[in-house]
Amino acid sequence: MIKGVFTALVTPFNxxxxxxxxxxxxxxxxxxxQGIDGLVPVGTTGESPTLEPEEKELLIKVAAEVASGKVPVIAGTGCNVTKHAVEATKRAKDLGADMTLxxxxxxxxxxxxGLYRHFTTIAEEAGLPIVLYNVPGRSAVNMPTPLLLRLAQHPGIVAVKEASGNMCQIQDLLHVRPSEFSVLSGDDSLTLxxxxxxAEGIISVASNMFPKEMVEMTHAMLDKNMEKALxxxxxxxxxxxxxxxEANPVPVKTYMANKGLLNEVFRxxxxxxxxxxxKILLSTFD
Known part of the structure; x- marks a missing residue:
């Protein structure tokens, strides 16, 4: 199973x-x-809607090369055109990605x-294990539990990043999902x-800035050390x-820029x- 903290990498710009x-x-x-369990380049946090195809490939390639033999790379290759998602995922596999979001x-x-056919087509044609990403706030479509259970039966679909914010739906899924199918939080505040x-962990925005702390929290929970995790x-x-x-990833990149980790540049x-x-953001830990 996929467990721990996977950082949804920001994309630094000159x-x-x-x-x-x-x-x-x-x-x-x-x-x-800092002990992160995996990397997720070219997701929403990486400003993927503004990236050119060759830029996406470069980011996946670099992440795979730097992380090779250390942690897995889950490449964001999703699209609302099934054919394009298949093509991007095949390319990510060639570039060294281990899985696809x-x-x-x-x-x-x-x-x-339609969702079932979309995801199973990618699983069968693209050659990488799939982590589903349920984010109705951005996509306008929710994946309900019966659909997720149906998708979880496919050997090429291994996990879901759940960002619906609906804890009742998430609890329902956790009660009935197959034991080998991982459920990861898509919202840092709902991780615990x-x-x-x-759930097995988080695909995290906050770990761009606080990888050590996010690792401590999630690994403490995996070790049943609730006091430390809390x-x-x-x-x-x-x-x-x-x-x-404001909209992700503007705040986290702003905070990181304030700490000298990247330029405060967006597209x-x-x-x-x-x-x-x-002012509110930068005073968080004052």
Whole structure:
């Protein structure tokens, strides 16, 4: 099973808007040194909607090369066009990715049957194990428990990143999912509640900035050390809240830039935080 903390990597940019590969490699090295369990390049946190196809491939290739033999790489290759998702996933496999993160197709709002055919087609044609990504707040489509259970029967579909925010739905899934099918939180603030209910970990935004602490929290929960896990969770909780004061990944990149880890550069339509929100975010641990 997939367990622990997997960092949804931000994409650092140079001041001219190009990808800052030096900062990106440095970030990956820090993640690995701090004990992270895996890396997820080219997701929403990586500003994937604004990246060119060749840029996505570069980010996956670099992550796979730096992480080779150390931690797995789950490449974000999802798309709302099934054919394109298959092609991107095949390319990610060639570049060294170990798994693929497949978001629920956005905007075209497929039915449950359409979703099933979309994901199973990718699983059968692309050649990488799939981590599903249920994020109705961005995709406008929810994957209900019966659909997830049906998908979990496919040998090529191994886990779900659950970001529905619906704890009743998540608990239902945790009660009935196959034992080998991993459920990962897609929301840092719900990591502890979900792991208490049986989830295996988190695909995390906060671990870009706090990898060591996120590893301590999730591994403590996996080791049944609730007291330690709760202590770390309570400490980080203000950041979990403030990192979504505006759309992800603007707050976390702003915080990281303030600590000298990357440039405070985004690609439109994302832009800098409003001054009042920037003040709140940067005062999180003052």
């Amino acid at each position: 001041k001219d808007g190009s990808i800052d590969i030096g900062a990106y490699k440095a970030l990956i090295h820090i993640q690995i040194e 497949q978001v629920t197709p956005y905007y075209n709002k497929p039915s449950a049957e 509640p979900m792991m208490i209910c049986g 202590s770390v969770y309570n400490h980080l909780y203000p950041f979990f809240v403030n990192q979504f004061i 439109l339509p994302l832009c800098e935080l409003r001054p009042e929100n920037r």
